[in-house]
Amino acid sequence: MVEGRGSTLVHILVVALSLVAFGFAIAAERRRSVGIMRQDERTNETYCIYNSDVATGYGVGAFLFLLSGESLLMGVTKCMCFGRPLTPGTNRAWSIIYFMSSWATFLVAEACLIAGATKNAYHTKYRGMILAQNFSCESLRKGVFIAGAVFVVATMILNVYYYMYFTKATSTPASHKANKVSSTVGMTGYA
Numbered sequence: 461m462v463e464g465r466g467s468t469l470v471h472i473l474v475v476a477l478s479l480v481a482f483g484f485a486i487a488a489e490r491r492r493s494v495g496i497m498r499q500d501e502r503t504n505e506t507y508c509i510y511n512s513d514v515a516t517g518y519g520v521g522a523f524l525f526l527l528s529g530e531s532l533l534m535g536v537t538k539c540m541c542f543g544r545p546l547t548p549g550t551n552r553a554w555s556i557i558y559f560m561s562s563w564a565t566f567l568v569a570e571a572c573l574i575a576g577a578t579k580n581a582y583h584t585k586y587r588g589m590i591l592a593q594n595f596s597c598e599s600l601r602k603g604v605f606i607a608g609a610v611f612v613v614a615t616m617i618l619n620v621y622y623y624m625y626f627t628k629a630t631s632t633p634a635s636h637k638a639n640k641v642s643s644t645v646g647m648t649g650y651a
Contacts, residue, residue, distance in 0.1 A: 466623050466624060466626070466627035467536070470532070470533070470536050470623060471620060471623065473529070473532055474529050474532060474533050474616065474619050474620065474623070475616060475620065477525050477526070477528055477529030477532070478525075478526060478529050478612055478613070478615065478616035478619070479616070480525045481521075481522040481523075481525035481526040481529065481573075481612045482522070482609050482612045482613055482616075483522075484518045484519070484521040484522035484525060485518070485519070485522040485573060485605045485606070485608045485609035485612055486605070486606075486609055487515075487518045488515040488516075488518035488519040488522060488573075488576065488577070488580075488605040489515075489602075489603075489604075489605035489606050489609070491512070491514045491515040491518060492515045492580060492599060492600050492602070492605070493510045493511055493512070493513060493515060493516075493580050493599055493600065494510065494511055494597075494599050495508040495509065495510045495597025495598065495599055496508065496509050496510075496597060497597050508597035510597070510599075513580070513581065515576075515577070515580045515600075515605070516577045516578075516580045516581040517577075518577075518605075519573050519574070519576050519577030519580065519605060519608075520573075520574075520577050522573050522605075522608065522609075522612065523570060523573040523574050523577065526566070526569060526570060526573070526612055526615065527570065529616075529619070530562075530566050530615070530619070533619050533622070533623060536623075537622075537623065537626050540555070540556075540559050540626065543630075544630045546626070546629040546630060547629055547630070547633070549629070551625050551628040551629035552625075552629045554621070554625040555622060555625040555626045555628075555629045558618050558619075558621045558622035558625060559622050559626075561618045561622075562615055562618035562619050562622050565611050565614040565615040565618060566611075566615045568611045569608050569611030569612045569614075569615055570608075572604055572605070572607045572608030572611060573605065573608040573612075575604065576600060576604035576605045576608060579600050579604070580600045
């Protein structure tokens with residue numbers, strides 16, 4: 461392993477899992493459920509017919525792939541809390557900044573993906589016949605899965621930088637300061 465570079469396999473796996481999650485999020489946005497209002501001629505009831513529920517599966521798939529990528533990276537780096545201590549310096553500072561930023565974007569991405577999948581499933585599966593005068597066939601707002609996809613890409617980039625600076629901070633030897641025997645302050649003793 462090259463000094464401070466990290467495992468190439470970890471880089472490839474984290475990027476691949478994130479890109480698959482991104483692809484699923486885009487596919488979920490393109491296949492959102494859309495409802496069409498119908499009226500039953502026999503009973504005069506109005507109801508919604510929704511198209512396929514494949515977007516829910518894509519959203520959950522994106523959620524799971526992003527979760528597995530983040531889990532892999534946190535398992536390898538021991539979540540920065542366990543294992544070898546990081547050497548003081550700029551690499552440690554950047555490692556902490558990227559760690560916190562990647563967790564923030566990860567949580568937002570996961571929230572967008574799971575909320576979109578849940579809301580999409582609700583409209584598709586649980587909306588039956590309604591005896592209301594003024595109602596519309598609600599559907600998931602455009603952009604929920606896109607927002608998740610944007611945060612998936614941001615998480616991927618931040619994870620790559622976090623792992624890069626983390627390996628630099630753990631592989632660089634700590635600089636030792638020379639212990640001085642005498643003080644340089646120059647204070648004299650009073651007799």
